[in-house]
Amino acid sequence: MNDVQPKATIVIFGATGDLAKRKLFPSIYKLYQKGKLAEQFAVVGVARRPHTDESFRHYVKETIEEATKQELIDEKFISHFYYHSLDATNTQSYEQLNELLTRVEEQFHIPGNRIFYLAMAPEFFGTITSHLKSEGLTATNGWTRLVIEKPFGHDLQSAQRLNEEIRQSFSEEQIFRIDHYLGKEMVQNIEVIRFANAIFEPLWNNRFIANIQITSSETLGVEDRGRYYDHSGALRDMVQNHMLQMVALLAMEPPIKLTTDDIRSEKVKVLRALRPMTHDDVETYFVRGQYGRGIVRGQQVVGYREEHSVDPNSNTETFVAGKLMIDNFRWAGVPFYIRTGKRMTEKSTKIVVQFKDVPMNLYYRTSEHVHPNLLVIHIQPDEGITLHLNAKKSGESMKTTPIKLDYCNNCIDGINTPEAYEKLLYDCMRGDATNFTHWDEVAASWSFVDPISEVWANTKAVDFPNYEAGSMGPKKADELLQKDGFHWWPLNGTM
Ligand SMILES: NC(=O)C1=CN([C@@H]2O[C@H](COP(=O)(O)OP(=O)(O)OC[C@H]3O[C@@H](n4cnc5c(N)ncnc54)[C@H](OP(=O)(O)O)[C@@H]3O)[C@@H](O)[C@H]2O)C=CC1
């Protein structure tokens, strides 16, 4: 695990697809540029489309140049790429793939370490893993690991089936289920902020925290993923994985040690402590939305139902807001509000921890109210932490004024998804599964989400579309907090 330059072949199934192009190839290149890949590495792309090694290298080079906006001059890097055309459902071609891998390993002196990265639709996962085992691709002198993209199933039952299929060929220790939010710098920072600061941990409970708000808003629509998204929706696409993972990191108990198992086991306890939604609860605790036409960043955009490959009468939600309760000693009574959606006002992921008010306002003669203290964790596009406090308004006798203590982790705006993939790929190569999701977390997340999706699948949302593209979602999402005497804190920092 401490090998700083891991030696391995990365076999990418789905190498001609969108994920490989936009995220995986640029991440591998950045690892190489940073000296994190040894000379003993290779990448073997796999998909049905015909390619020679040469034409594949040309394609990879172009995609990296496009993604990084740099001219890729390093021909040596690109010479580590190979291609094998294969229909994933056809057993025979796996034998040839194995021959290619063995040849490549000999050429670059790679000691049989193989990462099989499945950047393909999940219906192929079972078939591919079973062929990898039956055709001997996992029987090497080194280690073999499997990286799996989301969505991991469509609900608990399908996820269980998928897991059982995969587990026929790979053990839990070999499986790396990607949740790219866990690779984001400031998501990884949540633990450090909590557990390395004496000032926060004593306050991190229901005695001092009034509520926690997590927003992940996007300006993009569904782009060319309408076919996938219309069967998924925001609940499965964002809440079941990224949003619940952030809740788990914010709410978990301090792990005994910073080991993968200790952290995962604390996270899973939180997910299991989420108050289950009965079908009757769904309307009270959750709000769904779908965007109509509107203006996003000055551009007129179409409504969701007009998007490519989307059913014109679609009942699929592109926005979710919810109130989650964690039934344990630490969090009893503290709402965790989550909100995520497409075609919203801005691209932003932020966590706001709102502390309880001071017991009384001593400054009532001069200041009608004292602002609550907030700890804001900026995940993206800006990365940092802001602590909102009150101070004396200068020149005025005992009048309070809100002030901010700001730390900027990365002041240059830039969406850090590729960086997240870069980190996670490197972690996988080094065998560190801490920032990947264990099956128990996946299962607990589906158990929480399933009753909500069942209710939504069985009741038509008569008010869809119920938010304008370019807005912060439907009114009901605001009312969810107003009922509790709270409101969403603005994302732009003007609090
Ligand atoms: N794109 C993204 O931003 C994200 C994607 N994901 C997940 O990653 C996975 C891949 O997504 P994405 O790249 O967008 O999908 P694409 O549809 O763009 O790519 C699919 C890939 O699978 C290959 N493929 C399809 N059928 C076969 C087959 N029978 N045998 C061999 N190869 C086949 C295609 O190549 P060919 O046609 O040449 O065979 C292509 O390379 C999905 O699970 C998705 O949910 C997760 C998060 C974000």
Ligand SMILES: O=C1O[C@H](COP(=O)(O)O)[C@@H](O)[C@H](O)[C@H]1O
């Ligand atoms: O997993 C997904 O995440 C992206 C949002 O990721 P971000 O890093 O840009 O915040 C989302 O657009 C996509 O629908 C979803 O599948």
